[in-house]
Amino acid sequence: MRFAVIGAGGLGGFFGGLLAAGGHEVHFVVRGRTLSALLSTGLSITGGFSARVDRVQATDDARTIGHVDVVLVAVKAGQLPDIAHQLPPLVGPQTLVITMQNGVDAPDLVAATVGREHVAPGVVRIFTQLDEPGRISHHGGPGSITFAGWDNVETPLVEATRAAFQAVGIEAPEPADIWVDLWAKAMFIIPTGALGALSGQPLGVLRTALRDELAACIAEVEALGRARGVALPPDAVARTLAFIDQQPTDATASLQRDLLADRPSELDGQVGAVVRIGRQLRVPTPRHALMYAVLSLREQAARA
Structure with a gap:
């Protein structure tokens, strides 16, 4: 599958790194020191989960990536307005955009940019830490991501995305009501x-x-x-x-x-x-x- 990950901190680096190490095409949308680190020294995950990606695909301009199957929005809630312009170039007719922020208004904020039909509210349960750009450590927690379409309707893409997470060791249970x-x-x-x-x-x-x-x-x-x-x-x-x-x-x-x-x-x-x-x-x-x-x-x- 083809993924784009907005942000490469404790969550984006962790989930995106495992997916990339598992053979998926993963593009990171980042900037500054993080972009330089990913391109020069790669991405590593240590702790309960471990992975190493030597050649990371990263950019500060989502327009160079094109449409993807799934977008993981992994920045902090306060950064959502700053990255909103990066979302439309990634979203095709069937693209799934998973929000990963703590709180309750991220799905609405993202939906205002890409439309509810694309947004999959997500709940992440894991303890990770950004040690330095490109270096993520895992410190426990269930190691799971729960998500569903806006109306809790199952689609082939939602099911395929869950399977992709599960194949790299990440629990992705189907919620009764996201x-x-x-x-x-x-x-x-x-x-x-x-x-x-x-x-x-x-x-x-x-x-x-x-x-x-x-x-x-x-x-x-x-x-x-x-x-x-x-x-x-x-x-x-x-x-x-x-x-x-x-x-x-x-x-x-x-x-x-x-x-x-x-x-x-x-x-x-x-x-x-x-x-x-x-x-x-x-x-x-x-x-x-x-x-x-x-x-x-x-x-x-x-x-x-």
Whole structure:
């Protein structure tokens, strides 16, 4: 199959590298140091998964690639506006565009550029890290990607894409409802990331000393999902808390780690999206609004 991967960080480099090592034609759309590194020294993956691609096909201009079967959009949510112009040259009549961002609004943002008929919302469950351009390390997690067409309709291309992932060792289960999966992950990742960044505490503290606040934040995201028509289970908040209870006490979310380290983060794409969708649907999200306001000030100060 013919793939294009937008971004070559922890996710794009990992999934694209394994697919390329598995014999698929993979083109990376990247820029700057990452482009130079991929072209000069290749791409390597170490850890639980390992692969090496010596000759990487990479460019900073998607127009040189042409139409592909599948596009993996693997940049952070805040970078989506910057890469939107790279998508149309890659998308043919049947192309599948898989969104891989944390949060809930990436499918809508990408669909505004290429059309809903091409977008496959995706949920990634894996821990990877960009050690340096072209060098990705895998640190655990299920190592899976769950995706489906916008209306959960199976097509031959969706099935072939799942088979391509599975052939290189990546779990790609068929979801009963991709929107339930997407919002269920958001109920976990957004509140823990924002509350963790605000408090500076790991999951072990959030789920004990701050449990009531954590539950209330989860409930805000749940209410948005239901207002959007997502068929979340009746006990969705309890399930999310039970999942958090199973995680290591010292675990932290990537949003929290990025904010506390003054790195570019997905604050706007995750917490900001919750606030914006809440306003659009007239669903109150007071805790996320407060966390977004405070954390935005911190982020602005770090950039000054």
